[in-house]
Amino acid sequence: MHRSFSILMKELSAPNIQEKASEISESEELQAENPSQKSSQSDPVRVSVALPPNRIIRTRQIWSKLLHAAALPVIVGGAAFWLESELSVTLLQQAWPVMALLAAAYVGAWVLNSKLERYPFLNQFEGALLSVSVTLLPAGGLFAAMPGSPINTLALLATLGSVGWYLADKFLHRYRNSSLLILPGGVSDRLFDLPGVSKEQKTQNKKRACDGIVADLHESISTHGQLLANQSMKGIPTYHAGYIYELLTARVLLGASCKASVDVWKRRYYPYVRRAVDLTLIILSLPLTLPIVALTAAAIRLESQGPVLFRQRRVGRKGETFQMVKFRSMYHGNPGEESDVFADEGDDRITRVGRFIRKFRIDEIPQFWNVIKGEMSLIGPRPEQAGLVEKFDDDVTLYENRHLVRPGITGWAQVLQGYVADEEGTRHKLEYDLYYVKHQSVTLDLLITYLTLKTIVTGFGAR
Known part of the structure; x- marks a missing residue:
């Protein structure tokens, strides 16, 4: 751009x-x-x-590459020497599929970390830890769950050694x-x-x-x-x-010299992969989310009168409107309930249960239904109220470009900035949204997922 x-x-x-x-x-x-x-x-x-x-x-990475290439042979050799009484040449020959999986996980951690390094706010060691958490650690968990044998013990030791080697290199390396x-x-x-x-x-x-x-x-x-x-x-x-x-x-610069559009590199299969991942994650999360949904609905009903769910007209992909659903977190019939307005941090319309479920994002769980219907995605720019969108389209440069993708339950702006309560905050948030529209990828989605989990734990940005 x-x-x-x-x-x-x-x-x-x-x-x-x-x-x-x-x-x-x-x-x-x-x-x-x-x-x-x-x-x-x-x-x-x-x-x-x-x-x-x-x-x-x-940067010249030849020595770093040689160091990583030498890691697995050295670690596997050390583990084999330590376990030599239990290992035989025949068993070692049978171990090559396990070693191949471990090598693939090691290379995957390296590739993923190189992509995460582009985000300046992510600590280098934290990025390396995230990389091994989705590659090497699952491989080690697979080895640990298998029936005990010298080969599995060798693989598990090699996994732990590889994780330690990898993190040590990233911790000591400086640019x-x-x-x-x-x-x-x-x-x-x-x-x-x-x-x-x-x-x-x-x-x-x-x-x-x-x-x-x-x-x-x-x-x-x-x-x-x-x-x-x-x-x-x-x-x-x-x-x-x-x-x-x-x-x-990690934001798109907005100013008088910006172009009138945002250049987007269209990935042919990415939308289909995203859609499949959204539905798979929702199905896998049901054993955890259904009890939470039941308890939250009961708590809302006991505290105040009114419906458990709250519906509001929001703007989605290509400017199309839809009814977004969430748990009701305010007193029913409050002034401004039908208006398109921001919610302040100390808004007295919010109930005690509502303040809790907003802090930990529990009020967003019903939006899984919007995702299943295809109106939203798990990750994307936050869908805005229809009345506010009409105002921002006229007043905020490039605002309409955030509707090039499906809106999301969580997103780049939500995890890095949180909710906003005025037009100036909306401009700042738009810089994050346009960055996601411009650079959306599997790596960025993975990072947003990780930061969302941190947000849920800390309650950052809740309104």
């Missing part, structure tokens, strides 16, 4: 960017090329930025920050206030090569065009400020 001016952006894929980048002096070379820029407000600013790995700086030159003006100015961005001292500038130039290419092409062209010829890539903003915040 944000990268434009292809003649400048061809350098994004150039190899060995670090070696080609020349040292840029803020006070001499840049002002010499742009003598008209005397104001400190328009002078380029050199910053150190904690960006996800392999987005700007291409260096990128050194970027930001050209002020337009949406570039919003980068200075983001976490992970700090201004470099001039003494640091002399020691480090510049990894790239960041600018609002819709705004800065007229004032910094010569500088951008000159540095591009030297092999220093140019990035639109919106691209860096996405890497740092």
Whole structure:
């Protein structure tokens, strides 16, 4: 969405960017090329930025790859030596299917972790732990559940050793920050206030090569065009400020220079896989959710008069409206019950039971019915009230783009921001929603599921 001016952006894929980048002096070379820029407000600013790995700086991972490749043989060999009295050559020959499954799980953990590293707010060790939790640990659980034999014992020991080896490597591995030159003006100015961005001292500038130039290419092409062209010829890539903003915040940058639409990479089979996963998870969760539904319905009925369920017209995919159902959490017949309004954190219309079920998201369980009907998905932008959507479509830029996908019970904005209670909060939330629309994938859905479970435990964002 944000990268434009292809003649400048061809350098994004150039190899060995670090070696080609020349040292840029803020006070001499840049002002010499742009003598008209005397104001400190328009002078380029050199910053150190904690960006996800392999987005700007291409890390050399050969030693890390060799370390991982050596892990399984070393661990299996050590476990076999320890169990040598119980193992024979014949048993070891029979163990290759188990070892193949373990190797596949190990590679899967590595691939998944490399995808999770793009999210800056996710701790590196936490991402590694999540990766092994859905790959290596299930494999180890399978081995532990099988009837006891020397092969299963070997596999279980190898699994535990692989998890420890993997987590230790990720805990000890560190990536260096990128050194970027930001050209002020337009949406570039919003980068200075983001976490992970700090201004470099001039003494640091002399020691480090510049990894790239960041600018609002819709705004800065007229004032910094010569500088951008000159540095591009030297092999220093140019990035639109919106691209860096996405890497740092996992949100789509909204501003005057944004395009009138969001580019979405359509995955051919992804919607069908998502639909199958939604229905499967709902069916598998019934033994847990049905008792909760029964207890919640009884508690609502005992505390206050009125129906157990609350229905409200919401806007779904492609702008189509539907009746969303949830447990009633407010007193029946309260002022504004039929109006399209936000719920405040201290809203006195909410009952005691309602406050509890909102905090732990229990009030959302009846929406499984909306998912079964195909009106919603388990994961997606939160469906908004129809009256508010009409208002936001007119007042909030790109708001209609959040309806390109099915709305969800949980989503990217819900787990990272929580509920909002005003129009400004809606704009901020929209940046998260558009990021999901733009980057939706199995990996992102898995991360949202994990963060949702954390949200349920902590009660973050409840209204």
